[in-house]
Amino acid sequence: MKKVVKFGGSSLASAEQFKKVGAIIKADPARRFVVPSAPGKRYDGDTKVTDLLYACYEKAVNGEEFSDFFQKIQDRYNEIINGLGIALSLEKEFSTIKNQFENQAGRDYAASRGEFLNGIVMAAYLGFEFIDAADVICFNENGEFESEKTDQKLKASLEGKEHVVIPGFYGAKPDGTIQTFSRGGSDVTGSIVAKAILADVYENWTDVSGFLVADPRIIKDSKVIETITYRELRELSYMGATVLHEDAIFPVRKEGIPIHILNTNAPQDPGTLIVESTCRVPKYTITGIAGKKGFASISIDKDMMNSEIGFGRKVLQVFEENEIAFEHMPSGIDTMTVFVHQDEFEQKEQKIISGIHRAVHPDYMELESDLALIAVVGRGMRATRGTAARIFSALAHARINVKMIDQGSSELNVIIGVKNNDFEDAIKAIYDIFVTTQI
Numbered sequence: 001m002k003k004v005v006k007f008g009g010s011s012l013a014s015a016e017q018f019k020k021v022g023a024i025i026k027a028d029p030a031r032r033f034v035v036p037s038a039p040g041k042r043y044d045g046d047t048k049v050t051d052l053l054y055a056c057y058e059k060a061v062n063g064e065e066f067s068d069f070f071q072k073i074q075d076r077y078n079e080i081i082n083g084l085g086i087a088l089s090l091e092k093e094f095s096t097i098k099n100q101f102e103n104q105a106g107r108d109y110a111a112s113r114g115e116f117l118n119g120i121v122m123a124a125y126l127g128f129e130f131i132d133a134a135d136v137i138c139f140n141e142n143g144e145f146e147s148e149k150t151d152q153k154l155k156a157s158l159e160g161k162e163h164v165v166i167p168g169f170y171g172a173k174p175d176g177t178i179q180t181f182s183r184g185g186s187d188v189t190g191s192i193v194a195k196a197i198l199a200d201v202y203e204n205w206t207d208v209s210g211f212l213v214a215d216p217r218i219i220k221d222s223k224v225i226e227t228i229t230y231r232e233l234r235e236l237s238y239m240g241a242t243v244l245h246e247d248a249i250f251p252v253r254k255e256g257i258p259i260h261i262l263n264t265n266a267p268q269d270p271g272t273l274i275v276e277s278t279c280r281v282p283k284y285t286i287t288g289i290a291g292k293k294g295f296a297s298i299s300i301d302k303d304m305m306n307s308e309i310g311f312g313r314k315v316l317q318v319f320e321e322n323e324i325a326f327e328h329m330p331s332g333i334d335t336m337t338v339f340v341h342q343d344e345f346e347q348k349e350q351k352i353i354s355g356i357h358r359a360v361h362p363d364y365m366e367l368e369s370d371l372a373l374i375a376v377v378g379r380g381m382r383a384t385r386g387t388a389a390r391i392f393s394a395l396a397h398a399r400i401n402v403k404m405i406d407q408g409s410s411e412l413n414v415i416i417g418v419k420n421n422d423f424e425d426a427i428k429a430i431y432d433i434f435v436t437t438q439i
């Protein structure tokens with residue numbers, strides 16, 4: 001068994017947290033490839049090391065004195081090192097980094113040092129070999145990730161190695177300039193390493209016990225999703241559920257490697273397993289509920305719309321020309337409705353309306369704002385009769401008016417449009433009917 005284990009910032013925020021991580025790694029000999037983030041927040045209101053680095057570099061670029069600020073970063077690492085009681089000094093690295101800040105080595109370079117330094121500490125603490133991500137994670141001159149080249153380099157450098165630490169979040173361009181992924185990108189590094197070594201599983205350790213069925217800000221003590229497919233996860237993350245960086249799915253998915261989301265602070269919890277496909281039946285028919293507020297809808301009516309060839313294309317072209325992406329497009333015989341993000345749409349509203357008038361000469365048009373979309377996602381819906389009926393009777397009982405219904409052809413999700421101020425109640429009603437009443 002080979003496992004890649006990635007630990008997020010809050011899992012590595014202090015010496016105490018490092019010790020938990022050490023115990024987790026020691027508990028399973030398959031946990032041989034470790035990808036750490038930079039130290040995150042220790043408590044509410046604390047600042048992540050990555051944010052300290054960005055701010056400190058900003059000072060350096062503006063020609064301001066930054067030594068005092070940099071000292072805060074040094075203190076964070078020294079506190080961890082002292083708390084772990086290891087014989088390690090980062091003084092040489094600190095002074096190189098300060099020099100590089102003075103030479104304006106780049107924002108990405110600055111941010112990446114959080115993971116770089118944490119990788120060195122982690123390797124020393126565990127007695128593992130340290131491999132600099134700059135030597136194995138490749139970007140091209142334009143800053144785009146190079147998956148083939150990276151895969152080859154990683155395979156070559158990890159060949160025959162027993163225990164390795166590779167810092168997350170960054171790599172390098174061909175000329176050696178440091179480049180980072182977008183924020184939260186250590187998740188992506190973990191996935192890339194898992195793919196290269198063909199790991200049995202990619203464990204992603206964080207500060208929650210997996211994906212929740214619904215947003216905990218709306219549903220207190222929401223149940224955890226035990227198993228979810230990549231496709232379901234895509235639907236839920238698109239609709240706002242976040243635990244994992246979106247791009248972390250793709251490398252492992254190609255190789256059919258599952259991702260296991262686990263909690264550093266409660267390692268005994270089963271967590272969430274993300275898989276390509278599974279015959280495990282979801283516990284509650286639905287896998288999860290997610291949603292977003294802030295949509296507007298543009299409804300267009302025209303007699304005989306259904307027989308007018310190219311009608312939909314002409315309407316959508318108006319949105320395209322105004323660079324507005326559409327989210328959903330339910331339609332009837334003589335009507336079609338386009339859902340868009342309200343804040344983007346508002347600025348271009350009048351241009352789009354006149355554009356549609358000119359393009360398709362509608363009989364009637366109506367705009368509605370302050371709408372929310374809710375996605376009810378679940379592979380289990382395909383095999384279960386009455387799911388839609390349960391959703392809509394729950395909403396009716398909660399006195400919520402449904403503005404729009406859209407069921408994907410895969411039967412994996414049902415999208416429901418409601419007014420923004422019905423959003424929370426709608427999610428509660430759906431959660432209750434599928435989860436609370438099933439317990």
Ligand code: ASP
Nearest residue numbers: 037050169183184185186
């Ligand atoms: N440290 C980086 C961030 O704060 C990357 C990561 O944590 O994955 O975004």
